[in-house]
Amino acid sequence: MCTRLAMVHTSGALRRGKLMTVDPKLGPAAGGPGATVSAQPDMTPPRHPLTKLALFLDLDGTLAPIANTPNQACVPSTTLVLLRHLHNACNGAVAIISGRDAPDIDRMLSPLTLPCAALHGAHVRNTQGQVKRVAIDHDALTGIASALARDAASMPGTLLERKALSVAFHYRNAPHLAAQVQASVLRALAHHGHSFDLQKGKMVVEIKPRGVSKGTAVSAFMSTPPFSGRMALMAGDDLTDESAFAAVNAMDGITIKIGGGPTQARSRLPNPEALRAWLASLPSA
Numbered sequence: 001m002c003t004r005l006a007m008v009h010t011s012g013a014l015r016r017g018k019l020m021t022v023d024p025k026l027g028p029a030a031g032g033p034g035a036t037v038s039a040q041p042d043m044t045p046p047r048h049p050l051t052k053l054a055l056f057l058d059l060d061g062t063l064a065p066i067a068n069t070p071n072q073a074c075v076p077s078t079t080l081v082l083l084r085h086l087h088n089a090c091n092g093a094v095a096i097i098s099g100r101d102a103p104d105i106d107r108m109l110s111p112l113t114l115p116c117a118a119l120h121g122a123h124v125r126n127t128q129g130q131v132k133r134v135a136i137d138h139d140a141l142t143g144i145a146s147a148l149a150r151d152a153a154s155m156p157g158t159l160l161e162r163k164a165l166s167v168a169f170h171y172r173n174a175p176h177l178a179a180q181v182q183a184s185v186l187r188a189l190a191h192h193g194h195s196f197d198l199q200k201g202k203m204v205v206e207i208k209p210r211g212v213s214k215g216t217a218v219s220a221f222m223s224t225p226p227f228s229g230r231m232a233l234m235a236g237d238d239l240t241d242e243s244a245f246a247a248v249n250a251m252d253g254i255t256i257k258i259g260g261g262p263t264q265a266r267s268r269l270p271n272p273e274a275l276r277a278w279l280a281s282l283p284s285a
Ligand SMILES: O=P(O)(O)OC[C@H]1O[C@H](O[C@H]2O[C@H](CO)[C@@H](O)[C@H](O)[C@H]2O)[C@H](O)[C@@H](O)[C@@H]1O
Pocket: 058, 059, 060, 061, 065, 066, 067, 068, 069, 070, 071, 072, 073, 097, 098, 099, 100, 101, 161, 168, 170, 172, 201, 202, 203, 204, 206, 238, 240
């Protein structure tokens, strides 16, 4: 059950939306493209107002703090209010770029329904609500999911999340089983995986349709209104977001990694609360 609580800021820096950045568009340069970011504080807001930005936002770990299980994750009500404002101020150029299934995205953002790339880019819904999904071998996915379910049954604490075009094998509550979970996914892929790829994430190993990525999805959004012609901004926290960071860097956009770890993103914020505060500080015009 997701209980939405108003978030409380713990520091003045977060209230002011402090951004740790190496992006010259946002503040002083401290490293080259592709480099692991060493955080450097900067208070400079981006030059581009919301009317000129296209926002691409990851969900788990970026808008919703990480929780013990997928069902416990929750987007705070303050963030939902902000998303509505951003969507209006950007004239609709806001999309959710997630590994989650589309109905799950809509549930977590309810009452908002935003354009999205779900399932790591395998399912894309545009601003008109039109949906494009990649074609997959459903029998193969069923075979993979059945094999993983058999393994999960003998691995207490693990959790299998079956999605429309993919499957995620979680081990957050059994971190000592990380290697076994990965081995199980590799075995399943070897038997059934001709048209699927492995996607690692935070305490999870996923199988997704071959050839899809968040980067491809962001590029597709950027080729159509209301996104086209704007400065792209991608915020994300996980490995699956790296392809989107690469795509947005190639467009000379703004990339923000949430939390620690190596990344191609050129800026960094410590957590979803800091991102919320930073986004709230962007000028409307
Ligand atoms: O691309 P995202 O929106 O970040 O989605 C990535 C995966 O997020 C979810 O799993 C992660 O978040 C869970 C809730 O906080 C956490 O328990 C889990 O350990 C994380 O891996 C989601 O369940 C997956 O389907 C998404 O692909």
